[in-house]
Amino acid sequence: MANIKDIIARFSEKPGGLIEAYHALQKKYNYIPAEAIKEAAKIFGVSEAQAYGVATFYSYLSVKPRGKYIIRICESAPCHIAGADEVIKAFESELGIKTGETTPDGKFTFELTECVGQCQGSVVVTINGRPYLDVTPEKVPAILAEYS
Amino acid sequence: MIKEMRIVLRNADKIDPQNISDYIAAGGYKALEKARNMKPEDIISEVKKSNLRGRGGAGFNAGLKWSFVPQSETKYVVCNLDEGEPGTYKDRTIVEKDPHTLLEGMAICGHAIGSNKGFIYCRGEYPYIVEHLNHAIAQAKEEGVLGEFDIEVRMGGGAYVCGEETALIESIEGHRGEPRFKPPFPGVEGLWQKPTVVNNVETLANLPEIITRGAEWYSSIGSSTYPGTKVLTLSGDIVNKICIEVPTDTTIREVIYEFGGGIRGGKKLKAVQIGGTSGAFIPASMIDIPIDFDSMRNAGFTLGTGAVFVMDETRDIVDVVTRIAKFFEHESCGKCNPCREGTFRCYEIMKKINQGRASSDDLEKLQLLGRVMSKACLCGLGQAAPGPILTTLQHFRHEYERKLFLS
Ligand SMILES: Cc1cc2nc3c(=O)[nH]c(=O)nc-3n(C[C@H](O)[C@H](O)[C@H](O)COP(=O)(O)O)c2cc1C
Ligand code: SF4
Ligand code: FES
Numbered sequence: 001m002a003n004i005k006d007i008i009a010r011f012s013e014k015p016g017g018l019i020e021a022y023h024a025l026q027k028k029y030n031y032i033p034a035e036a037i038k039e040a041a042k043i044f045g046v047s048e049a050q051a052y053g054v055a056t057f058y059s060y061l062s063v064k065p066r067g068k069y070i071i072r073i074c075e076s077a078p079c080h081i082a083g084a085d086e087v088i089k090a091f092e093s094e095l096g097i098k099t100g101e102t103t104p105d106g107k108f109t110f111e112l113t114e115c116v117g118q119c120q121g122s123v124v125v126t127i128n129g130r131p132y133l134d135v136t137p138e139k140v141p142a143i144l145a146e147y148s
Numbered sequence: 149m150i151k152e153m154r155i156v157l158r159n160a161d162k163i164d165p166q167n168i169s170d171y172i173a174a175g176g177y178k179a180l181e182k183a184r185n186m187k188p189e190d191i192i193s194e195v196k197k198s199n200l201r202g203r204g205g206a207g208f209n210a211g212l213k214w215s216f217v218p219q220s221e222t223k224y225v226v227c228n229l230d231e232g233e234p235g236t237y238k239d240r241t242i243v244e245k246d247p248h249t250l251l252e253g254m255a256i257c258g259h260a261i262g263s264n265k266g267f268i269y270c271r272g273e274y275p276y277i278v279e280h281l282n283h284a285i286a287q288a289k290e291e292g293v294l295g296e297f298d299i300e301v302r303m304g305g306g307a308y309v310c311g312e313e314t315a316l317i318e319s320i321e322g323h324r325g326e327p328r329f330k331p332p333f334p335g336v337e338g339l340w341q342k343p344t345v346v347n348n349v350e351t352l353a354n355l356p357e358i359i360t361r362g363a364e365w366y367s368s369i370g371s372s373t374y375p376g377t378k379v380l381t382l383s384g385d386i387v388n389k390i391c392i393e394v395p396t397d398t399t400i401r402e403v404i405y406e407f408g409g410g411i412r413g414g415k416k417l418k419a420v421q422i423g424g425t426s427g428a429f430i431p432a433s434m435i436d437i438p439i440d441f442d443s444m445r446n447a448g449f450t451l452g453t454g455a456v457f458v459m460d461e462t463r464d465i466v467d468v469v470t471r472i473a474k475f476f477e478h479e480s481c482g483k484c485n486p487c488r489e490g491t492f493r494c495y496e497i498m499k500k501i502n503q504g505r506a507s508s509d510d511l512e513k514l515q516l517l518g519r520v521m522s523k524a525c526l527c528g529l530g531q532a533a534p535g536p537i538l539t540t541l542q543h544f545r546h547e548y549e550r551k552l553f554l555s
Contacts (some may be wrong), residue, residue: 015340016322023272023303044322057324057481058305060272063416076234077425078383080455080471114456114475115234115425116273119383119455120390131277 001106003028004036018044018054022061030070031062058114067102067109069147071095073135074124076115082122083136088112090137091125094144107147150398150406153369155377156353157393160245162247165280168287171248177293179356183256184295186425191260198363199375203229204241204311204348205423205452205528207441214261216335217343223256223263224344226320226334227352229270229277230304230311233424234475235455238379239349241391243277247284247354253352255297256359261345266299269316274305275545308479312527313346314338315481326483327527350379370396371440377480378439378454384420384461385412400430403439403456415460419544423452425534428539429465440497448542465547469536470498476533486531493535504551511548515541 007024011017021040025032032055041051055061071091075084092098095108102109118124121133125143132143153158163170171177183191196211217223227250231239243250255264270278281301288294302320304310310319315330317339338344354376358366367375379393380403394403400420404410411417414503417432422439428449437447444451459468477495482488497514502504518534518541525531541548 016320018322019305019319020302020474023305030289050323053324054322058307060270060304060306076475077421077468077471078235080385081459081463081468113235113306114479115232117231117237117240119235119381121344122383122389126273127504129273 004033004039008036008040012043018046018051019058022055022058026061030066030068031064034063037063057112060061065102065106067107070109072111072113072116072121072126072146074114074116074118074126075112076119078115078119079124084123087125087135087139087140089122090140094140107126108144149330150394150402152392152407153377153395154393155357155369156249156252156350156379157245157391158357160241163246164248165245165247166283168248168284168291168293171246172291172293175360176248176356177252180252180255180259180293183259183359188260188262190357191256194322194363195260196356198358198366199372199373200328200354200358200366202348203354203378203454205233205450207451210351212348213335213347214257214345217261217345218291218336220343221345222265222340222342223261224258224339224342225261225266226264226313226316226339226344227254227266227268227312227348228313228346228348229268229274230316231271231274231349231453231454232308232311232479232550233455235381235383235457236424236453237381238391240274241278241381242349242353242379243281247281248288249295249353249356250349251288251299253355254299255294256355257345257347257352260295261343261347263429264296264298266297267320267339268299268301269310269320270301271304271310275303278303279385288486295510297553307481307528308475308480310314311529312344312529315527316346317344324481326481327529335355349506349545359504360493370398371438371443373439373515374451378451380439380454380456382408382456382458384458385415385463386410386456386458387412396471397438398434399438400456404435404458408456409457411460413460414463418461418463419459419465421457421459421536424455425475426450426529426535427452427455427457428535429469429543429545430539434543445459448527448539450532465540465544466498466502466551468540469540470495470502472536473498476529480529480533484526486521486524486532487533490525490530491533494521494534498532498537501548501551505553507553508549511545511552
């Protein structure tokens, strides 16, 4: 808890710092814990409902616990026609989970996303923000092996 | 072979973007020095005369936008680096290859409107760009080239609508990124109610060269009503998936076949969607149009962000449009009813068509719904969302009819 307070307090003087604080919290915990939202509401002088509303508006922020590594696959049109569906299936079967789920060991969360701005390399996957380009189903095991 | 013309990307791959001395050695920050010796109103009129029009999609004259900014003690310059438009990666490329061109452009804008505080709103998908920019800003501060002008980078959270300027402002203020009613426009009442100029990365990155070489030089390049160059990003079934910068009188055909190297696998072109995911689908028979804003608009198309998404003859238009309809259903912020409900229904009907369960009645409903949305939605997201549906119903109706449930 002290930790949560410290993180949020770093941004308390910054106008509009709530989202920055959430980014920092998420970097540390992989999600934004409920008590952090309460704390943030107090520090930034908004209602808890407002603080929660902000946390749930942005797809990058999560109020639910997630894995250590967030795998996101782009399914926007350029990646879609390049074969994103096949790559999604490959990740699901390698990880043994469906999109939106986290592996039981808490290591990987697998999510769908829209364009991440690397469309020269469709199909694009990001893991904790790092892009992987021209991903095919065959490449999936090797990508995951980097995190083992 | 036609060549690119590089203004915004003039230093790309020629200098080390991590090293400010490279940029300075290439003549960098000279334009800002020149601008500082000019009267603010003279900079504004020079930019106005250059006819530089916003590269973020709306095509509004940048100098004119600045001229509306009223007197106020505090004003802000906001750079829109949200770049959420699928198929678009130009702003990332510009910043990756030459971040100081952007910083210099922002400082020029700051001097012109009398602001000493700039924000760059960078999308959450680009954490490495945030670091890259912070590094460049730190170097610029150390060198003292920005003078009194301070620049801060803020990171978005993965919401497409935050690219809309008033939603972006809400987001910097720490709120949900929901668009505001306009007017008042941000130029008059923006960030923390202060006058705020919001410009796209590419717009701002054009400024140093415009100041250095003058309005006359700039306005003589490319098409007369939308002069200069446009940075385009090619994606889809094209040989060269690259980022290029070309004069605005370049045609779509030249973009695809000269710069893009044509269609992959020797296939034929079926359609090209320009301007991002809300852009029109342009049939292969209509690609001899220059890419400039007005030529595109007069033909019923959009230049938008300059994304060029190419589909070959084997692609299923209805399937792609269904995917796009899902995008808008997901990204609608929900503030206004026509969009919240409309994008949901568009996706629902598109799925029905794509799965072969629809009748011609559904096509009529879809068309009516699209027309209502383009008029009744609060912001550009909802207004533009039906674009792909309406233009494919116009140019590719047979693809829809082929999938209708016949009984
Ligand atoms: C839904 C939506 C998303 C937008 N996304 C962006 C974006 O990612 N980048 C951008 O520069 N402009 C975007 N715009 C346009 C901005 O609202 C604004 O017009 C632009 O930043 C102004 O800059 P410019 O005049 O330099 O083009 C978007 C507009 C809408 C309606
Ligand atoms: S048009 Fe859509 S995105 Fe724009 S304000 Fe309305 S609901 Fe939100
Ligand atoms: S469409 Fe997938 S990264 Fe842009």
